[in-house]
Amino acid sequence: MHIGILGAGQLGRMLALAGYPLANRFSLLDPAGTPSADIGRIMTGQDDDTLAEFLAGVDLVTYEFEHLDTALVERIEAHVPVYPSRRALAVCQNRGDEKALFSHLSIPTPEWRLVGSATELAEAVNAMGAPVVAKSVTEGYDGKGQAVLHHADEAEAAWNSIGHTQLVVEAFVDFVREMSIIAVRSTSGELAFYPMAENHHHQGILRYSMAPLADISDDVQARAEHYIQQLLDELDYVGVLALELFQLADGSLLVNEMAPRVHNSGHWTMDGAVTSQFENHLRAIQGLPLGSTRALHPTCMINIIGREVDASEILAHEDVHLHRYGKSERAGRKLGHLNVTAPTPDELKARLAEVHPLVPDVPAPRFLAWESSREA
Numbered sequence: 001m002h003i004g005i006l007g008a009g010q011l012g013r014m015l016a017l018a019g020y021p022l023a024n025r026f027s028l029l030d031p032a033g034t035p036s037a038d039i040g041r042i043m044t045g046q047d048d049d050t051l052a053e054f055l056a057g058v059d060l061v062t063y064e065f066e067h068l069d070t071a072l073v074e075r076i077e078a079h080v081p082v083y084p085s086r087r088a089l090a091v092c093q094n095r096g097d098e099k100a101l102f103s104h105l106s107i108p109t110p111e112w113r114l115v116g117s118a119t120e121l122a123e124a125v126n127a128m129g130a131p132v133v134a135k136s137v138t139e140g141y142d143g144k145g146q147a148v149l150h151h152a153d154e155a156e157a158a159w160n161s162i163g164h165t166q167l168v169v170e171a172f173v174d175f176v177r178e179m180s181i182i183a184v185r186s187t188s189g190e191l192a193f194y195p196m197a198e199n200h201h202h203q204g205i206l207r208y209s210m211a212p213l214a215d216i217s218d219d220v221q222a223r224a225e226h227y228i229q230q231l232l233d234e235l236d237y238v239g240v241l242a243l244e245l246f247q248l249a250d251g252s253l254l255v256n257e258m259a260p261r262v263h264n265s266g267h268w269t270m271d272g273a274v275t276s277q278f279e280n281h282l283r284a285i286q287g288l289p290l291g292s293t294r295a296l297h298p299t300c301m302i303n304i305i306g307r308e309v310d311a312s313e314i315l316a317h318e319d320v321h322l323h324r325y326g327k328s329e330r331a332g333r334k335l336g337h338l339n340v341t342a343p344t345p346d347e348l349k350a351r352l353a354e355v356h357p358l359v360p361d362v363p364a365p366r367f368l369a370w371e372s373s374r375e376a
Contacts, residue, residue, distance in 0.1 A: 001286055002057050007064035008035035008042050010325035010334060011262050016040050018278035029054040031072065038326050046072050055079050062239060062285055066092045066260055067139055083238040083285040088260045095137050095168040102255055105230045109255045111171040122155035124169040131172040136164040173254060175246035177368045180265040181224040182277050184240045185232045186284040193225045194273065194293045197265050198367055207303055207362050209265040212295040213369045214345055223253055231258060240281040242266060271321045271339040272299025297341050298348040304336040307360040314338065317355050345370060
């Protein structure tokens with residue numbers, strides 16, 4: 001098929017790379033005019049002529065990020081199918097709507113409320129008890145558009161720093177670890193779930209994801225699958241969906257947020273699973289049978305942020321796979337990632353101890369799965 005992708009960043013690039021073995025062709029449209037994918041046919045803008053050129057010969061359209069103008073998606077839907085649906089996109093663009101959907105489906109999530117002023121934010125801090133996390137209702141990613149409040153008198157400064165007309169205020173969660181689950185649903189309704197990953201953030205940006213997790217019970221995996229399947233079914237979703245969760249000390253899960261696209265915490269699947277999240281997304285939207293999501297071996301993804309790595313140093317290490325995005329260096333910018341694999345968790349830990357010092361500005365990895373394994 002000839003597939004159109006809205007967005008021309010690293011996710012669009014990796015989708016195209018996964019699709020070429022299936023004889024797919026790709027056109028990428030970056031509405032904001034800042035493409036970096038350097039692959040396929042790339043266009044910028046969203047005027048009528050550009051949109052007509054983008055849609056020429058395209059069989060269907062998908063997207064690599066959720067901060068899209070839904071009116072643009074509606075215009076495209078008049079010509080070709082768009083997956084995932086515009087409804088899924090709209091829900092994920094608004095944290096208030098997203099939280100309301102979780103509540104409607106009885107999916108556990110941290111206590112939350114909407115506020116529309118600094119005064120209401122202060123009242124929420126007092127009512128919910130500090131600390132709380134305030135987030136912009138729209139936009140915001142990688143820690144942007146957020147603030148942690150420890151006292152109500154911080155409300156005005158937080159409100160002004162975020163700079164939005166409405167915020168979601170969430171109770172601070174005393175979690176054991178952050179996790180995610182990636183699922184995929186095809187046009188025929190076929191479902192597949194990847195093993196859960198443990199994620200580590202630093203300065204608001206994901207630094208590590210590790211999967212599969214030897215210390216995760218079948219019950220915890222099943223609960224996460226149940227939550228994400230409810231969302232897939234409710235939204236009549238087609239494609240890859242990511243769900244971020246907190247695990248508490250008692251083993252219970254709270255859902256944080258979802259992303260209607262291939263996800264950074266699923267990059268480990270490129271070298272650690274039978275079928276990557278990118279290939280399965282393309283299979284799903286084309287109505288092809290889904291590939292196996294079985295993990296091949298313990299894998300840890302490390303994001304390369306801001307500064308490049310020395311490829312010669314990195315690739316001198318066994319079972320290290322380098323994925324570069326072709327971007328120039330800039331503070332906070334995702335330039336690529338590594339997937340480090342090993343036959344066992346202990347061997348993976350040893351390899352990470354050698355490799356992570358070669359990646360700029362990442363703290364040493366510490367995973368609960370390793371601690372639990374040692375205790376066992």
